Amino acid sequence: MDYHVKSLDLADKGKLRIEWASMSMPVLNKIKERFRKERPLDGVVLGACLHVTTETAALVQTLKAGGASVYLCASNPLSTQDDVAASLVKHDEIPVFAIKGEDNETYYEHLRAVLDAKPTITMDDGADLVSTLHKERKELLDKIIGGTEETTTGVIRLKAMAEDGVLRYPIIAVNDANTKHLFDNRYGTGQSTLDGIIRATNRLIAGSIFVVCGYGWCGRGVAMRAKGLGARVIVTEVDPLKALEAVMDGYEVMPLEEASRIGDFFCTVTGDIHVIRKEHFLNMKDGAIVANSGHFNVELDLEGLEDVTKEKRIIRDFVEEYTLNNERRIYVLGQGRLVNLAAAEGHPSSVMDMSFANQALCAEYMVKQGSALEKKVYGVPEEIDKEIARLKLESMGIRIDTLTEEQAKYLSSWEMGT
Structure with missing residues (x-):
């Protein structure tokens, strides 16, 4: 297995930290259980460019449980947690290309290493992977089903690409999900x-x-x-x-x-x-x-x-x-x-639980629907957003009301007034 991390000696420490983060990610854990049974990502090669943190580790473990072959690089030269990168290589056999503090040249070498795997789905944070793919590896574009984008900056770039008519496959703006930007951001x-x-x-x-x-x-x-x-x-x-x-x-x-x-x-x-x-x-x-x-x-x-x-x-x-x-x-x-x-460890795992649940479910959605989508940027389907919110509330032991038949009818009609 090809990989490039600081040192595999850090792997055992990283494994414990990933376990600690996963304890606060109940929604993603539920998705992982279902993915392990249903294998919705079988045959998918997933190229991910994300911050290599404990929470990202929980996501890529979920994607692998769903059947995907995952290749991961860092979306920022200073965001990598080296022990996490080592753990994913040693304990999960996931090829990772990320070292905290890597220079700009190494950063792009790592992006290219992920693209060398010939991904069929991309998962980006900032759109560097997608833009590099469109500039340097155009021969790979026809085999890509679709992608997802994690952050505001990336969504802005991708919408600009779509507006200019150069975006060659559909991408879901995970950042725009209510269960992402209202909480994670x-x-x-x-x-x-x-x-x-x-x-x-x-x-x-x-x-x-x-x-x-x-x-x-x-x-x-x-x-x-x-x-x-x-x-x-x-x-x-x-x-x-x-x-x-x-x-x-x-x-x-x-x-x-x-x-x-x-x-x-x-x-x-x-x-x-x-x-x-x-x-x-x-x-x-x-x-x-x-x-x-x-x-x-x-x-x-x-x-x-x-x-x-x-x-x-x-x-x-x-x-x-x-x-x-x-x-x-x-x-x-x-x-x-x-x-x-x-200078710190990024977002707390309990909030990344919802963001990465969106990533996992949108990857599954792309497998099912990607071929029918246009080459543009889409919002997260409402049913995914609401399901994640429902699962999060359930994990917190919180129950909410449901509409009565009368209330539902009132909201869907125009006849009744004061």
Whole structure:
């Protein structure tokens, strides 16, 4: 079996950590039980480009239980948990190509290693696997049934590909499922981002000015958790509706030009490029801490920062100190990559339970329906979304009401009024 991980000596530690995460993933465990019996993915070669974490391990184990031959690489150079990668190779015989801290060249070598397996379904997080496939390995495209995409950034890229008419197979936007973005993006990103910032810096959040750039579901989560820890939260936005919502939620809203002068912590969660630019870095006060929790590190203009920097050093793990030409010091966390995975362990497993349940069930859906779909980006089928929510509630011991016959009739009719 071909693979590339840091060391198989880490495998036993990784196995225990995967077991610990799986304990909080009851929905995915139920799906795994059914997959093991029904084998809906028999014959599928599944190429996955995901964050190689304990939760991802539980997902790929589920996919393998369903009959798929899974090949896995990392979707971010700093998000790999090396012991997990080793465990999947040694204990599950799943080819993994991922090493924490790999350089850009190795990152793309790993993507190509997954594509060498000639996948029939892709499972992406950020769309690097799909875009590399479309650019470099077009001969493989005709055999692909379909794919799934995990994150906001990837969905944006894939919709752009579909709009340009270059997307060659259907893809389900798992990120857009209610049981994904309403929970994973908000509660998962919210908690894990603050976790990453605190682990990297050991600085007190209470009493600080915390600037959140972007008020999508991830930004909502980060703002909520920073406020909960006692920060004064400022939101920056370009969308007037989201900005208005942030105001109504009790946050200050202002342009980044103004916020950059007063913030203690900055975190980007927009999915766009160069949100914090050279002029913003120059505005920041001495000691400002800058992090990114969007998928790619392009949200921070690090080249622009280098242009105005006279000295640089690593002062703590995942903390890089930039001394600017104006003598102020700026601290960038995790090389500007996803701080929740670069400096911490990513989302808690109980929230990834729903996200990865979506991935597993959408892979099954693609096997059954992929040949009938157009070459575009689809939402998660409503029945899958609702089934995952139902299973999650059931696992939590929570029961809900059902409509009476009279209520159902009322909601489906137009005759009855006041």
